[in-house]
Amino acid sequence: EPEVTQTPSHQVTQMGQEVILRCVPISNHLYFYWYRQILGQKVEFLVSFYNNEISEKSEIFDDQFSVERPDGSNFTLKIRSTKLEDSAMYFCASRGLEDTDTQYFGPGTRLTVL
């Protein structure tokens, strides 16, 4: 069964550094999402992406964040200058046209900012 994959599984970075988290959605899906979960807190929506543009973003998704679909398969989340409070698990999800109710999630990338 097709799965959403994410790399790396764990990323450690220094405060102020740029990080790029990568996701490969399911191949025929058209809607893409990033969520994050700070340890002990809820999974929170960051951004949705469709037709090569952001369709909705949350308050969390400020100018330090950006998303891109650089080719036909990858979907990336970039944090330009990481802060300690960006430490979290980041989940990518994708959704197809046929089963609009189901978002398929990746296993997550654990980002640790030191």
Add this chain to the structure above:
Amino acid sequence: AQTVTQSQPEMSVQEAETVTLSCTYDTSESDYYLFWYKQPPSRQMILVIRQEAYKQQNATENRFSVNFQKAAKSFSLKISDSQLGDAAMYFCAYRTGPYSGGSNYKLTFGKGTLLTVNP
């Protein structure tokens, strides 16, 4: 804004027995969907079951069923005949429906309930 609350951080159940996980939500919308997602250790979140708010009948998927109480804004998950493979974090989630203006299908999650299944 919509909120989802899972009041049980952890639950445990004996194998073959039944367990119920609680979820309440708050919304002023009339059209919405509710979901339970399961996340096994170090694995993806997968959809367990979903319920459309306009449907009176409670959703059922094999051993998993929900008790949807719309007036009380309650959406509990019942797992019957629990198996060791049911051990996971369970998340309750909410999505605005299209007739309430939802278009991007973003999910609002609760904090999760960690379910342990004892052999």
